[in-house]
Amino acid sequence: xxxxxxxxxxxxxxxxxxxxxxxxxxxxxxxxxxxxxxxxxxxxxxxxxxxxxxxxxxxxxxxxxxxxxxxxxxxxxxxxxxxxxxxxxxxxxxxxxxxxxxxxxxxxxxxxxxxxxxxxxxxxxxxxxxxxxxxxxxxxxxxxxxxxxxxxxxxxxxxxxxxxxxxxxxxxxxxxxxxxxxxxxxxxxxxxxxxxxxxxxxxxxxxxxxxxxxxxxxxxxxxxxxxxxxxxxxxxxxxxxxxxxxxxxxxxxxxxxxxxxxxxxx
Numbered sequence: 034x035x036x037x038x039x040x041x042x043x044x045x046x047x048x049x050x051x052x053x054x055x056x057x058x059x060x061x062x063x064x065x066x067x068x069x070x071x072x073x074x075x076x077x078x079x080x081x082x083x084x085x086x087x088x089x090x091x092x093x094x095x096x097x098x099x100x101x102x103x104x105x106x107x108x109x110x111x112x113x114x115x116x117x118x119x120x121x122x123x124x125x126x127x128x129x130x131x132x133x134x135x136x137x138x139x140x141x142x143x144x145x146x147x148x149x150x151x152x153x154x155x156x157x158x159x160x161x162x163x164x165x166x167x168x169x170x171x172x173x174x175x176x177x178x179x180x181x182x183x184x185x186x187x188x189x190x191x192x193x194x195x196x197x198x199x200x201x202x203x204x205x206x207x208x209x210x211x212x213x214x215x216x217x218x219x220x221x222x223x224x225x226x227x228x229x230x231x232x233x234x235x236x237x238x239x240x241x242x243x244x245x246x247x248x249x250x251x252x253x254x255x256x257x258x259x260x261x262x263x264x265x266x267x268x269x270x271x272x273x274x275x276x277x278x279x280x281x282x283x284x285x286x287x288x289x290x291x292x293x294x295x296x297x298x299x
Contacts, residue, residue, distance in 0.1 A: 070141040073148045080142050085129070088122040088145075095119030108172075109165055113181050116247050117164075120188050121157065124240065128208075131196055135203045146208065156260060160245060160253040167250075175249050184246025187239050195236025197225050206233065210272045214279040222287050230291045231272075234265050238295050266298050 070076040074084075098104065098115025125145050132144040167174050199206050201224040204217060211218070225232045238261050245254040276284045293299070 070143045071148060074142050074145075076142045081129070084142070084145055084147065085126060088126040092119050092122040092126070095122065109168065111168070111175070113175065113247050113249070114164065116181075116185060116188075117160075117244050120192070120240070120244055120247075124192060127192065127196055128199075131199045132208075135200050136206055138204065139207050144208065152260070156253070156257060159256070160248060160250055163250045163253050164248040177249055180249050181247045184243045184248075187243030187246060189243075191236045191238070191240030191243055193236070194225070194229070195233045195240065198229070198232035198236060201225055202233075210268070210275060212275060218279065220276070220280045220283055220287065222291070227291065228294075230288065230293045231265075231269055231295070234269065235294045237261075238265060262295070262297060265293075265295055269293060269298055 074080055095115045095118030098110055099112045099119055100115075101112075103112045103115065104110035125147055128146045129140070129142075129144040132140045164175075202221050205219055205221050229235050241257050241261055242254065245257050273284070273288065
């Protein structure tokens with residue numbers, strides 16, 4: 034009878050624990066105020082599944098357009114637009130997937146980076162607008178296929194570089210610059226970090242510029258170049274100030290040996 038009572042108490046305790054949990058809360062919830070989701074998108078399993086499903090659908094459509102060389106029935110359906118759409122959706126899906134796989138403590142619905150700010154979405158919207166307008170009125174300007182080929186290579190390499198950096202840094206990586214050093218935070222200087230001081234930033238820089246080469250957008254290529262340079266210049270200055278506080282001379286020595294590989298970002 035005692036064992037039955039113990040089993041009953043154990044079941045009751047597990048039931049209480051389950052009841053105490055929010056039924057719609059994402060299990061992989063970022064911990065700490067710095068990494069907590071902003072609340073712009075509900076941090077629920079339903080939201081995560083819905084976003085992943087939507088991104089997968091967009092990626093599939095884009096990939097089919099790209100691999101088929103575009104659809105002749107629609108003037109706007111080109112392999113260039115297909116690649117751009119597939120690359121964009123793969124990037125956002127990959128941000129969440131890598132965070133969930135190698136950095137679960139910082140994972141939330143915000144890890145999709147879909148709430149990257151109005152500037153980010155306005156820039157991508159402008160890129161699409163430039164592409165469609167010039168494609169409609171001046172389609173011959175989009176026929177420099179070697180430029181798109183270079184952009185495809187740059188985009189893929191940028192994505193690989195960024196994802197590799199996030200995977201290698203694992204728990205030491207975060208989408209938000211930390212102002213305090215965590216107990217398990219270590220300075221990563223090996224692997225891809227032996228060649229790039231900020232490989233995730235460099236990866237995104239070349240990924241984004243690559244997408245504009247694919248679309249053969251001269252205006253937004255210049256715009257992206259300036260906005261990305263400005264963002265990463267000030268972002269690295271701020272982040273490196275924190276890293277010097279965290280790791281002192283060790284980081285200063287590392288900074289002397291390894292560059293960012295982003296133009297004009299020392």
